Amino acid sequence: MGPATRFKNWAHRIVPRPVMNGGWNLASDLKDLPMRLKAPGAPRPWRVWHNVGGGDFHQIGQQYFEWFREGAHLTPSAHVLDMGCGAGRLAFPLAQYLGSKGGYTGFDLSERALGFARRHVRGPARFTFIKADVQSREYGGAGSKASGYRFPVEDDSIDAALAISLFSHLLPEDAAAYLKEAGRVLKPGGRLCLTGFLVDPRMSLDDAVLSLKPFRDGAWAADPREPERAIGYEQSAFEAWLDRAGLYFAEPVEAGHWSGPTRVGEFQDRIIVEKPVV
Numbered sequence: 001m002g003p004a005t006r007f008k009n010w011a012h013r014i015v016p017r018p019v020m021n022g023g024w025n026l027a028s029d030l031k032d033l034p035m036r037l038k039a040p041g042a043p044r045p046w047r048v049w050h051n052v053g054g055g056d057f058h059q060i061g062q063q064y065f066e067w068f069r070e071g072a073h074l075t076p077s078a079h080v081l082d083m084g085c086g087a088g089r090l091a092f093p094l095a096q097y098l099g100s101k102g103g104y105t106g107f108d109l110s111e112r113a114l115g116f117a118r119r120h121v122r123g124p125a126r127f128t129f130i131k132a133d134v135q136s137r138e139y140g141g142a143g144s145k146a147s148g149y150r151f152p153v154e155d156d157s158i159d160a161a162l163a164i165s166l167f168s169h170l171l172p173e174d175a176a177a178y179l180k181e182a183g184r185v186l187k188p189g190g191r192l193c194l195t196g197f198l199v200d201p202r203m204s205l206d207d208a209v210l211s212l213k214p215f216r217d218g219a220w221a222a223d224p225r226e227p228e229r230a231i232g233y234e235q236s237a238f239e240a241w242l243d244r245a246g247l248y249f250a251e252p253v254e255a256g257h258w259s260g261p262t263r264v265g266e267f268q269d270r271i272i273v274e275k276p277v278v
């Protein structure tokens with residue numbers, strides 16, 4: 001664990017959550033300022049205002065898009081669902097890719113993030129960004145429980161769904177319910193590409209970049225007092241939720257480097273699941 005992560009973990013213990021998030025996001029925006037000035041063309045959300053992840057918004061969006069295109073067998077006429085779409089990091093490359101027969105629905109609890117996406121994402125396909133009125137201690141959502149949220153699309157209507165860095169902030173009952181909803185809305189043969197932290201309880205997390213501790217119901221959390229900050233699930237629990245949702249692992253899980261310094265690749269695990277054709 002590097003000194004910056006150690007400092008962040010220590011600060012998380014003593015500084016109130018909203019202050020900590022705001023300060024960290026502001027510091028990241030200032031750090032990214034040179035990169036922002038070098039590439040003024042494409043609109044970029046501010047972390048402190050739109051609450052998006054760090055790094056180059058469009059470059060990272062493009063990388064995830066390429067993984068999604070391949071992993072979900074995407075075509076330009078696909079109907080895509082983006083769960084926890086944020087400011088549209090994936091919607092930007094999808095707007096270049098999807099044709100007039102394609103469609104995109106993104107939902108998120110952050111009106112500010114959705115506002116940015118609505119203002120800037122343009123493409124031949126129809127793009128819809130919908131506010132989910134659900135609770136989240138991490139993201140400040142204040143509506144009903146996320147476990148009761150019905151996705152804003154019809155049964156069997158989605159060719160490909162994605163959830164980037166969403167499940168890492170969902171309580172176990174919400175994760176199970178979101179998988180169930182994904183199972184409802186995917187067409188048979190449709191795929192969901194998601195990122196998150198899958199925990200093998202036998203693995204040693206002593207040297208992990210993200211140190212998770214047992215929380216409850218097969219879930220592990222970086223800070224069990226603030227579980228939605230970073231949460232992982234035991235693979236067996238995740239598999240049971242998939243089973244109940246009528247989904248299955250379509251590809252081997254690509255392990256991220258959160259769990260050990262020797263792992264390469266993305267930080268979070270990359271997971272591809274599918275709704276079978278019956």
Ligand SMILES: C[S@@+](CC[C@H](N)C(=O)[O-])C[C@H]1O[C@@H](n2cnc3c(N)ncnc32)[C@H](O)[C@@H]1O
Pocket residue numbers: 051052053083084085086087088089090107108109110113132134135136139146163164165166169170174
């Ligand atoms: C780390 S951000 C990732 C955003 C986006 N997927 C991306 O890759 O840029 C997590 C997002 O999930 C949203 N979120 C958190 N809990 C949610 C929930 N229960 N339902 C819908 N969105 C949620 C947050 O508002 C935030 O925009």
